[in-house]
Amino acid sequence: MTPRLLLFRRLALAGVLLALVVVVLGAWVRLSAAGLGCPDWPGCYGHWSAGSAAENIDTVNQAFPHRPLEYHKAIKEMVHRYFASGLGFLILVLAGLAIANRKDPEQPVALPLALVALVIFQGLLGMWTVTLLLKPLIVVLHLIGGLSTLSLLAWLAMSPSRAPERWSPANAGLRKLAGIGLAVLALQIMLGGWTSSNYAALACPDFPTCQNSYWPHMDVKDAFVLWRGLGIDYEGGVLDHPARVAIHFVHRLGAIAAAIILGALSFLAWRRGTTPAVRTGGLLLGLVLIAQLILGPIMVMRALPLVLATAHNGVAALLLLATVRMNRLLR
Numbered sequence: 001m002t003p004r005l006l007l008f009r010r011l012a013l014a015g016v017l018l019a020l021v022v023v024v025l026g027a028w029v030r031l032s033a034a035g036l037g038c039p040d041w042p043g044c045y046g047h048w049s050a051g052s053a054a055e056n057i058d059t060v061n062q063a064f065p066h067r068p069l070e071y072h073k074a075i076k077e078m079v080h081r082y083f084a085s086g087l088g089f090l091i092l093v094l095a096g097l098a099i100a101n102r103k104d105p106e107q108p109v110a111l112p113l114a115l116v117a118l119v120i121f122q123g124l125l126g127m128w129t130v131t132l133l134l135k136p137l138i139v140v141l142h143l144i145g146g147l148s149t150l151s152l153l154a155w156l157a158m159s160p161s162r163a164p165e166r167w168s169p170a171n172a173g174l175r176k177l178a179g180i181g182l183a184v185l186a187l188q189i190m191l192g193g194w195t196s197s198n199y200a201a202l203a204c205p206d207f208p209t210c211q212n213s214y215w216p217h218m219d220v221k222d223a224f225v226l227w228r229g230l231g232i233d234y235e236g237g238v239l240d241h242p243a244r245v246a247i248h249f250v251h252r253l254g255a256i257a258a259a260i261i262l263g264a265l266s267f268l269a270w271r272r273g274t275t276p277a278v279r280t281g282g283l284l285l286g287l288v289l290i291a292q293l294i295l296g297p298i299m300v301m302r303a304l305p306l307v308l309a310t311a312h313n314g315v316a317a318l319l320l321l322a323t324v325r326m327n328r329l330l331r
Helices: 003-031 050-055 057-063 071-100 110-131 136-157 169-197 241-272 276-301 306-330
Strands: none
Touching (some): 050 071, 136 169, 136 306
């Protein structure tokens, strides 16, 4: 590996760590009801920092009478924006390095450029999240964009396995299962984002039952309407209780499906992997999966404490990274 390519991969790894921080901060902002801590974009109450807004609080409250400044929420939102901006700058640097090193046959170029386009779109989604008043579809798309950025950076940071892979029906099946596992996990993360953005996380406060039933009364039809028009403030949620129950319950069903598929992938990779890296990857995937399956029910039974809810989002990101790594190693 050339020095330039080594630098590129190390910066991509730094990007993975920074993207993970941004994802966790985003969850922390959303779960602490600070998503509209700054009701404008890219600044905060017309200023470039929450501190400047607080120093001019009388002017700020006159300009935004419908949403007086809450400094503790504003500072959370701005910290998230600062870290996201730093991540965007790092991705621009990676794209520049990729173009400069494009003659190296091992240097990826298309993917870093695609990341630049993705991070620009992600910035727009961040703006629309605020200007469209936490519309659930936009919030979920913003989450998907953040986790896609994390995944692509991880793919760039991971060197392809150079160990010889013997073709076999089991190997081919493992590759297919890894792809299915990634798709199912992505769908489950979307369901989690939909649950959070519609404030449905406490719709089923009991476990393993939901509303003291294994098949509660639900309004599935109203639960998954993606677009409800403009001008609606979604802070706190707008759905009736049966619709929120449906969202939460479907998310639980998705967790069961993801656990079965990723559990099978972990076990088969650990037992049948043809390289040490694949076997170790299977073991790590299994450990993160177990942690998430323990954390989810505890979070519900303890009425969604902020620390556990944020950790639930962070472990989901780690589970995604472990699944991406399995796909990278097997391909």
